[in-house]
Amino acid sequence: MTQLKKKGKTVAGTKALKEKPDRKDSFFETVYDVARLIPRGRATSYGAIAAYIGTKLSARMVGWAMNAAGSARPKVPAHRVVNRNGMLSGKHHFGTPDAMEKLLKKEGIKVKNDTIVDFDKVFWDPAVELAL
DNA sequence: ACTTTGACTATAA
DNA sequence: GTTATAGCCAAAG
Numbered sequence: 265m266t267q268l269k270k271k272g273k274t275v276a277g278t279k280a281l282k283e284k285p286d287r288k289d290s291f292f293e294t295v296y297d298v299a300r301l302i303p304r305g306r307a308t309s310y311g312a313i314a315a316y317i318g319t320k321l322s323a324r325m326v327g328w329a330m331n332a333a334g335s336a337r338p339k340v341p342a343h344r345v346v347n348r349n350g351m352l353s354g355k356h357h358f359g360t361p362d363a364m365e366k367l368l369k370k371e372g373i374k375v376k377n378d379t380i381v382d383f384d385k386v387f388w389d390p391a392v393e394l395a396l
Numbered sequence: 397a398c399t400t401t402g403a404c405t406a407t408a409a
Numbered sequence: 410g411t412t413a414t415a416g417c418c419a420a421a422g
Binding site for chain 1 (some may be wrong): 417
């Protein structure tokens with residue numbers, strides 16, 4: 265750290281390169297991180313994640329982030345994230361509407377009528393499980 | 397820079 | 410039980 269590696273090269277005004285525009289500084293990465301922490305066979309709500317990251321006043325942002333999750337790497341288990349009612353609100357955002365439901369069932373989560381059965385049992389709260 | 401939207405949630409009727 | 414409305418914050422158009 266002796267010097268600034270920030271385009272500190274010569275040439276006055278050679279800012280042509282703007283490095284990579286997308287970095288994990290985004291609030292999305294935080295959401296992805298929590299989403300990946302969801303254990304198999306469990307599910308959580310947007311509000312729970314939002315509360316964990318501190319934006320509990322905006323569970324919507326979690327959904328927004330998930331929207332980009334489709335492009336996130338590694339893949340984010342968005343299928344384990346549902347709304348407060350346990351309803352698969354985002355199933356339509358998967359490649360196919362059945363993908364989310366199928367994944368949940370495969371993990372042992374019962375899904376009926378696009379809603380997780382015994383959601384309170386499979387509910388996984390990062391603020392509690394992670395007990396930060 | 398402003399407007400619209402969006403995979404939510406809570407409260408009210 | 411559902412439907413309507415408001416609050417919320419951040420990103421995309």
